[in-house]
Amino acid sequence: MPLRFGVYEHRLVYGGDRLLIKHFIVLRDEYGLIQRWTDFDKYAQGGRKMIARNLFSTDEKRCKTACKLLNYVFFDKYHITKLVDLEIDMVVNFLKDYGLCRLPDDNENTVRSKSTVISCVNEVRDFVLSLIEDGSCKIREQDLYREERVFNQKKRKYVMKRVPVFQVHYIENEKKILRDLPEGAFQIIMNEVMANHRNILMLFALGAFAGLRPSEACNVRRVDSKLGPGIMFDIVNGDVVGVTIDLKQERPLRSDLVNVGGIKKPRYQKVYPAFLDAFMECYNMYMKYIKGRPYEEDYGALTTTSTGMAYTYDAYSKEFKNAVNDAIPAMLASDDPETVNYGHLLQQYSISPHILRHWYSVKLALYGETVAGLMNWRGDKSPESALTYLMNKSELEEQLAEVNREGISYMLWRAEKEHNDD
Numbered sequence: 577m578p579l580r581f582g583v584y585e586h587r588l589v590y591g592g593d594r595l596l597i598k599h600f601i602v603l604r605d606e607y608g609l610i611q612r613w614t615d616f617d618k619y620a621q622g623g624r625k626m627i628a629r630n631l632f633s634t635d636e637k638r639c640k641t642a643c644k645l646l647n648y649v650f651f652d653k654y655h656i657t658k659l660v661d662l663e664i665d666m667v668v669n670f671l672k673d674y675g676l677c678r679l680p681d682d683n684e685n686t687v688r689s690k691s692t693v694i695s696c697v698n699e700v701r702d703f704v705l706s707l708i709e710d711g712s713c714k715i716r717e718q719d720l721y722r723e724e725r726v727f728n729q730k731k732r733k734y735v736m737k738r739v740p741v742f743q744v745h746y747i748e749n750e751k752k753i754l755r756d757l758p759e760g761a762f763q764i765i766m767n768e769v770m771a772n773h774r775n776i777l778m779l780f781a782l783g784a785f786a787g788l789r790p791s792e793a794c795n796v797r798r799v800d801s802k803l804g805p806g807i808m809f810d811i812v813n814g815d816v817v818g819v820t821i822d823l824k825q826e827r828p829l830r831s832d833l834v835n836v837g838g839i840k841k842p843r844y845q846k847v848y849p850a851f852l853d854a855f856m857e858c859y860n861m862y863m864k865y866i867k868g869r870p871y872e873e874d875y876g877a878l879t880t881t882s883t884g885m886a887y888t889y890d891a892y893s894k895e896f897k898n899a900v901n902d903a904i905p906a907m908l909a910s911d912d913p914e915t916v917n918y919g920h921l922l923q924q925y926s927i928s929p930h931i932l933r934h935w936y937s938v939k940l941a942l943y944g945e946t947v948a949g950l951m952n953w954r955g956d957k958s959p960e961s962a963l964t965y966l967m968n969k970s971e972l973e974e975q976l977a978e979v980n981r982e983g984i985s986y987m988l989w990r991a992e993k994e995h996n997d998d
Contacts, residue, residue: 579603579611580651581643583636587833593803595828597835599639601646616642616659619706620699636838641699644679645670652680659712664719667704668742671697675746693746701738757927757935760915761907768903770858774865776895778879779887781858782821783932785851787940787954790896790929791837791889792823792845794879801876803827807859816856819847823955829877829886836877837889841955848936848953850943896929941965 582604588596601620603612620642621635648670649656656662673679675693677686688696701720707713721738728735757765762784769780782793797806810818824842847855870884871877877886887895900922907919933954940950950962 578606578651581614581616581646582608583617583639583643584610585636585835587828587835589828589833593827595826597636597826599636601639601643616646619703619710619712621706638699638703641696642703644674644696645700645703648673648679659707660714662704662707662713662715664715667700667715667720671700671742671744675744677747688746690746693744697740697744701740756938757931758912758914758918760910760912761903761918762935764906764910764915765900765903768906769899770861772902773895773899774862775881776879776887776892776899777858777862777865779892779929780896780932781855781862783929784936785855785858786819786821786845786847787933787936788821788823788845789837789840789933789955790892792839792955793929794836794877794887794889794892795823795826795829795839796821796878797827797829798876798878802874803829803876806876806878816852818849819852819855821845821847827875829872829875831872831875831885834885834888836886841957843955845955846953848940850939851936893928897926900927937961937965 580603581601584600584602586598586600588598590596599617601614601616602610603614605611617639620638645667648654649662649666653669654666656666670679671693674696675688677688704713704715704720705717708715708717718741720741722741723736724739725734726737727733766780766784769777778796779790779793782788782796783790788796795806797803799805799807799809804822806822808820808822809816810820821844823839823845826839829836866880869880869882871880872884872886875886879887879892881887881891904919904922907915907922910916910919937950937954940953945953947959947962947966950956950965951959954962956962
């Protein structure tokens with residue numbers, strides 16, 4: 577019976593509204609049933625320092641990366657029987673196959689960006705280092721990395737950085753072209769969401785106008801949620817002058833305790849002022865749309881499915897892709913050559929809702945935000961992403977020679993909204 581390593585997530589609600597999440601690495605059979613529990617997850621937490629900081633904190637992404645490596649060395653290629661048999665050549669070959677999309681589960685549509693590959697290299701390095709520290713591996717640290725002195729932009733000083741001693745490549749793919757969402761294509765997709773996919777309208781608005789990551793948007797609660805208001809409005813003389821979103825803590829938003837998605841940086845996040853009117857248009861339309869529809873009152877998720885349960889990241893991603901596919905004919909019929917070309921690309925490649933955060937970030941860079949401003953409005957932990965947008969600002973300005981300082985043009989979707997309002 578074929579076995580595979582996988583991640584099991586245990587969720588526990590305590591203190592009434594507190595949520596504890598713990599991830600375990602397990603062995604599952606071909607039917608997905610757990611056949612054996614392991615303690616391998618303890619090596620997938622980024623080293624002992626992280627474990628010491630929070631014994632109950634586990635990183636699902638690191639555990640999934642570890643499972644890819646474990647399946648590769650135990651079942652796919654080398655068929656080792658215990659972790660102590662892990663060798664450096666096995667690790668290096670896994671990372672090379674990962675970067676070049678040659679793992680057994682990969683196919684012709686598998687694409688991994690440079691940042692994704694670098695992240696995997698770092699996570700695998702930390703996993704092996706934890707094995708070494710525990711005495712469960714014969715690999716030496718010098719087989720994994722060397723230390724180089726580099727300038728850290730955030731700390732404004734030189735620091736020692738761990739650099740792999742081996743070369744890992746990644747495949748350049750045309751899919752990266754889709755990362756820059758043309759204004760015409762954005763308007764058409766938004767138009768489609770407002771007309772025919774209104775159930776994800778606020779998830780769309782939270783990504784495009786507040787820069788939330790898709791999983792964070794799924795965590796947002798209603799104003800009247802019993803777990804506390806998820807959205808707060810600043811009102812002056814009857815007018816909304818600001819909107820703040822509570823992302824301070826992940827809370828259970830479904831009675832079945834299914835995870836809706838994670839919050840990368842706990843915080844209060846404001847809607848960007850230039851997009852406030854657009855956000856409120858979406859919010860008012862959405863609240864009218866869901867009036868009288870079922871939802872779980874004990875949780876009060878803002879965006880819910882037809883059954884009244886909070887949207888999960890996976891469900892949102894699927895619905896978003898459906899909306900994009902439905903918008904392609906309008907793109908192909910556009911008078912704008914760039915929008916038409918984008919529509920043709922979307923017939924070959926897909927995009928995820930994360931592209932809305934990228935669209936938002938491009939706008940902010942063009943509006944003149946500094947590194948600190950971008951970090952604040954994006955909810956970043958480090959300045960690397962903000963620096964990337966600012967370094968490419970001149971190129972962005974060439975692509976978008978004229979930017980509407982008020983945020984976006986409502987012409988397309990307002991007409992559609994009025995046509996489709998109940």
